[in-house]
Amino acid sequence: MGDLLIRPHRAPARVQLMDDPGPLGRFGEYGGRYVPESLIGACRQVEEAFRSAWADPAFRNQLAGLLATHVGRPTPLTPAVRLSAELGVTLLLKREDLTHTGSHKINNVIGQALLATRMGHKRLIAETGAGQHGVATATAAAMFGLSATVFMGERDIERQALNVFRMRMLGAEVVPVRTGARTLKDATSEAMRHWVGATEDSYYCMGSVLGPMPYPWMVREFQRVIGDEARRQCATALPTAVPDYVVACVGGGSNAAGTFAGFVDTTAKLVGVEAEGGAGASRGTLGVLHGVRSMFLQDDDGQVLEAHSIAAGLDYPGIGPEHVHLRDLGRARYVTVDDAEVVEAVVRLARTEGIVAALESAHAVAWVIRAAADGTLPAGSTVVLTLSGRGDKDISALKELL
CATH class of the missing domain: 3.40.50.1100 (Rossmann fold)
Incomplete structure (x- = not known):
């Protein structure tokens, strides 16, 4: 497992609420980066890229422009x-x-897709439950000329057929997940497993304030x-x-x-x-x-x-x-x-x-x-x-x- 998992927990320095959680990605005793060693480097690259982009007025202005004209x-x-x-x-x-x-999913996905292109990635990986994050990911991929692979529980595919059609219409591959309850938890698990073997060319586009550092912080900032x-x-x-x-x-x-x-x-x-x-x-x-x-x-x-x-x-x-x-x-x-x-x-x-x-x-x-x-x-x-x-x-x- 990742290096943050084996470190003893130390309370972070006092920070303003809903601010930067620091390099450990801690919100009080919660957060962190509990992933296999194979994903530690990828998570750090995303964090470094986001910190650089978020401090860059050109990136922020480009994002604001896209949110106005496309969203x-x-x-x-x-x-x-x-x-x-x-x-x-x-x-x-x-x-x-x-x-x-x-x-609201599009706010976050436009930001992450812009970050992915800044990092040189050509493919987005995502999970989805209701399908709205999947649709947003497929939309952003089409806008930026990227490919998209969306993992979705088989049960959710059945109850959200309209959004599945929309994703495929936009050019995304929708991968049915047939394990567990066949819902969002299982789709997230499969998407993260897939990312382990695809970090070289793919960017994981997390849909909520979950996952390893920097995703809970980064998604909150985009939202x-x-x-x-x-x-x-x-x-x-x-x-x-x-x-x-x-x-x-x-x-x-x-x-x-x-x-x-x-x-x-x-x-x-x-x-x-x-x-x-x-x-x-x-x-x-x-x-x-x-x-x-x-x-x-x-x-x-x-x-x-x-x-x-x-x-x-x-x-x-x-x-x-x-x-x-x-x-x-x-x-x-x-x-x-x-x-x-x-x-x-x-x-x-x-x-x-x-x-x-x-x-x-x-x-x-x-x-x-x-x-x-x-x-x-x-x-x-x-x-x-x-x-x-x-x-x-x-x-x-x-x-x-x-």
């Missing part, structure tokens, strides 16, 4: 007028569903655009400039990490909403999976348990290390909702605001609805909610449920 940034902050009136709160939706490809935009938009949309609550769904947690980064230094209360059957922060225990030390659903013997969620993108048995750190510090709170609440939230948002949200995003909507009803959200509260994706991909599943 459609900035995305609007939409008042949910009718739903707000029903709930007795002021709900503002950060509309990542309106980006090109239909979710920080969500929170930074929302913070600026709140300055004009709200009399107080800062909302009372900032809410986002959490699987691995990239859209939430990017959103929270814009508000972590404010008085806003940060709430991450997990699937009841995949609640790493809420019910996980300390472990190592996919190269990172974090909280995962495990049995008494430390074996990783299968997660369950109606939303393929949240069907993961753990959570990004920085989220657990924020939880431990009391800076963010993590809650769960069940599948039935999610379906009800999709319908209610559609019928009050004319917006069909992705099942993943609807987890956050479901919590706001519940919290407004039971008084957890005081009447009159202002809430910014990141609508991480649109629900086109989930129409077939919803037709069977409604």
Whole structure:
């Protein structure tokens, strides 16, 4: 295993929240780089390249230009007028569903694809659950003239057929994963195994704030655009400039990490909403999976348990290390909702605001609805909610449920 695995843990120097985690990639006691020796060099190369690129104004300007011209940034902050009136709160939706490809995933993938070309790689490797990260990867590969190989669990291929077609239409190879539960965890495992033998010519494009250093940090930084935009938009949309609550769904947690980064230094209360059957922060225990030390659903013997969620993108048995750190510090709170609440939230948002949200995003909507009803959200509260994706991909599943 990697060199960081055998070093005794030392608490890092005090740093500002959601900042550079340092060379060990630690967020408190979480994070690190727990990978085979064969991947240590590749991870270090990615880290060195990212540090160089992120400090280069030319790279940052090129990325900002692509996000504007190809992704459609900035995305609007939409008042949910009718739903707000029903709930007795002021709900503002950060509309990542309106980006090109239909979710926040494109923010991160454009950044990583640009980094891959800077490093001289010609091929992207990725994992996907709901298919949105796979679609974003295939899109970026086409834009930059790269090839793309996307690993996807066989069960997710069945329930996300539209996104599988989109990936193949864009020229990507979609590799079915038939091991385990045939979902996101298994797709990630297969993608990382494949990377071991392909580091010379391929770049691993991680889709969430998971994996070995530098991925949790790097993905958060590429997604920080969500929170930074929302913070600026709140300055004009709200009399107080800062909302009372900032809410986002959490699987691995990239859209939430990017959103929270814009508000972590404010008085806003940060709430991450997990699937009841995949609640790493809420019910996980300390472990190592996919190269990172974090909280995962495990049995008494430390074996990783299968997660369950109606939303393929949240069907993961753990959570990004920085989220657990924020939880431990009391800076963010993590809650769960069940599948039935999610379906009800999709319908209610559609019928009050004319917006069909992705099942993943609807987890956050479901919590706001519940919290407004039971008084957890005081009447009159202002809430910014990141609508991480649109629900086109989930129409077939919803037709069977409604």
